Amino acid sequence: MTTYSEEMEKLGQVTIFDLLPPSPSNAFSIGDSVRVVITVESDSESYHYLEAYHPIVLKKRGEIIEIQGNQQYLVNFAGELHVMKEHEISF
Incomplete structure (x- = not known):
């Protein structure tokens, strides 16, 4: 069973995605080794959250395993x- 939107797209109706500019290419690839660059100066709330609940994120390098949007x-x-x-x- 198809939705109303899918049926209208088959008939050629324009969607918002047809009007948006293409998204820029991602700077990182799957498998890249990265580190977090969040600091107290750049984003105090996120830094303190990670420091309290996920300190490993601030101390270790990570590996990109999936690109999400x-x-x-x-x-x-x-x-x-x-x-x-x-x-x-x-990087």
Whole structure:
């Protein structure tokens, strides 16, 4: 069974995705080794949260295991999986 939206797309109706510009290419690839660049100065709340509940994220390098949409990555930090935004990680 198809949805109303799917049927309308088959008939040629334009969707919002047809009007949006293409998303930029991701800067990182699966398998890249990355580190977190969140600091007290850049994002105090996130830094203190990670420091209290997930300190390994701030201390160890992680490996990108999945690209999730535009500029978001699933990163494995020594067994802990975290979704990180592109501006929060670096090589």
